[in-house]
Amino acid sequence: MNLTRPKLWTKDFIIVFSVNFFLTFVFYLLVVMIAVYAVEVYHASASQAGLVTGIFIIGALIGRLFIGRLIDTIGRKRMLYIGLGFFTLTTCLYFAELGLPFLLFTRLIHGIALGIASTATGTIVAQIIPPARRGEGIGYYSMSSTLATAVGPFIGLFLSQHTSFQIIFSFCVATGILSLITALFLYVPPLKVPTESSAQTGFKLSSFVEPKALPIAFITLIGAFCYSSVLSFINFYAIEIGLVNAASFFFIVYAAAVLVSRPFTGPIMDTRGANFVMYPAFIILGAGMVLLSSASHGVTFLIAGALIGLGFGNIQSITQAIAVKLTPPHRMGLATSTFFIFLDAGLGFGPYLLGLIIPLTGYSTLYIIMGIMAVGTTVLYYFLHGKKEKAETASMNASGSV
Template identity: 50%
Template sequence: MAVIKEKLWTKEFLFISLINFIITLMFYLLIVTIASYAQSEYGATTSTAGLVSSIFIIGSLIGRLGAGRVIGNIGTQKTLWIGLIFFTITSALYFATFNIGLLIVNRLLQGIAVGIAGTATGTIIAQILPNTRKGEGIGYYSLSAILATAIGPFLGILLLKMDGGFQWIFAMNAVLSVVCLVIYAIVKIDVPLPKAPNQDMEKSSFISKFIEPRAIPISFVALLIGFSYSGVMSFLSFYADEINLVSAASYFFLIYAIVVIFSRPFTGKLMDTRGANIVTYPCLVLFAIGMFLFSQATAGWMLLLAAALIGIGYGNFNSIAQSVAVKVTPPHRFGLATSTYFILYDIGLGVGPFLLGFVVPYSGYRPIFLSMVFLILICIPIYYLLHGRRDKELLKIS
């Protein structure tokens, strides 16, 4: 008897993925240009300009921390409306930031909006995907963010070259935020608010109202892996200049994105049928090999091969880990699981460059990236202890 494959590419799935793409696109477009705007428009110092850029991340963490709780109370649909409306308002406010203080406040507020909206979109995807195809579906969904990370910075740099470039950027930000509202109004998603069992409500602690404890183990591994990759994301241009591979480095994230796009459909399906372990262990090993090659690169082909290996390893680990965070969690706490995962993951990405930046002047870039190889390898037994040894049980349940 033939097995009927549950539908994945629904209108709801495509539209929510498109909303996530647009929001992530604007995030990366602004984060590579806003520091220059602060300096040219308000004469901000380098440190203040850096704050204008990075405070968005702090806002996103605040938004994610509260979003999981809000989703549990009012549902994902209303929460996403709140996030998108808030995002639209803060997009328009860029035209009213008459001093550096207002710009910083608006960046913080828009970060909160993106944290709320991003958590809601991720939760909706987890809710509408069939259980048998969650890994595959989340893998496809997360490609929307991967594409945005490649296109956003490119668009930002392109717009900066135009006359009145910053005004064009803010106008695009405002228009696309309205587009998100229109798309969401059209899609009309109907996801019922899952009811928690009475015993679960009685035993819930204050912390569990904001964090999903069952998602913490895999999210902690994601924090360490995010930390390992954060130096590549933040210091690539400086490192490439130091080792005289600037030309090859300009293709690094393009190669990374292409490899992720072509590999994620296979890794997602493999997780759904064979469990997370069969994907996670090879991904961590390939990420370590890619990071080692990256730390020792002396030629362009070495740097680009490292990009491919990091794309397969790190790029696929993210979607698998996010899928695990959802799968170990009951449906009524999907929102908290999604926010917990991204809170810890974003902490790793955000804290990494800050801490590593203190060490770079004393050690240089190569030792920093080489030390990340050991951290990635340490994550293998950590993953086994926190989740891997119980993955077969999860596969049987799902």
């Protein structure tokens, strides 16, 4: 047994963690106020305001789809600089009040920039994390996004209540510049890319996504689809059941549960295999959804938030670690972009699809359905990855005991 564990919290890991936090922070800060901005400044309708918010996700999907095949050709660090520079420049476009179509264009290309930059950070962090601590490392890295989901909306709402839209956009530009300056101090080790990988030509599926990561990415899609019901409709549900005050703390409790669990779940994956985290996570997510469906008190409502955080928060980080683990180093960029494409698709298109059935089910029944779906995903996970993971973990433990 090796008593000296490779260092995880290196300078470069902290830099990538910070840059990803800044990116996600700006995204969530703008999410909570951009629809209001569209209505107040451009007199947008409710559906137009919703499009202003959602078209960003479409942009991110476009960015991720094309960066995967280019990142190792252009270079991971160079691609990060391109993404961060583009992200900062497109943030400046919010100052130009040129009509609603231009705002939609700005949101689209801003989303593309985020897709490029965040896929680059996810690829780089997978490269610099020691392989023996990959599950733990990606778990800690994904905490940067979790923190941003709690801090971003809070700061966004605070600024929108106490200052002007122009000040908010200036703050976002300053954050983008800070992320770019921070990234200048990052060192990314050179990567040896097999000659045959750089010679790919033509339109192939494997040029845009990593086939080996598709099964686990599909699991991510289902988990994100379930969670999108919370992300998009929790406030409407809270109003319906009279728990608006508790709803304001829901995502803070969610983030706290994720942060508390991360020091444990990542190392468990590295030492005992992903199944020891994934199966309980599906069940906990399902339990959180069912509890949410029957919540009648603030405490119950927030406990449901904690369970959903423990469930989906760990599903998200562990599936990302699995996607990276399944692919060779020179395909990490594609594996990372594949993971995020499916994650964004679940979060972005889920609300639209679920919105079609809410008039038929109501919110309470919807969360019961999502809970059943979450628990049922354990079966699909077993056939797509869990069975293979079990065999590999058993083999690794047997070889380690010799």
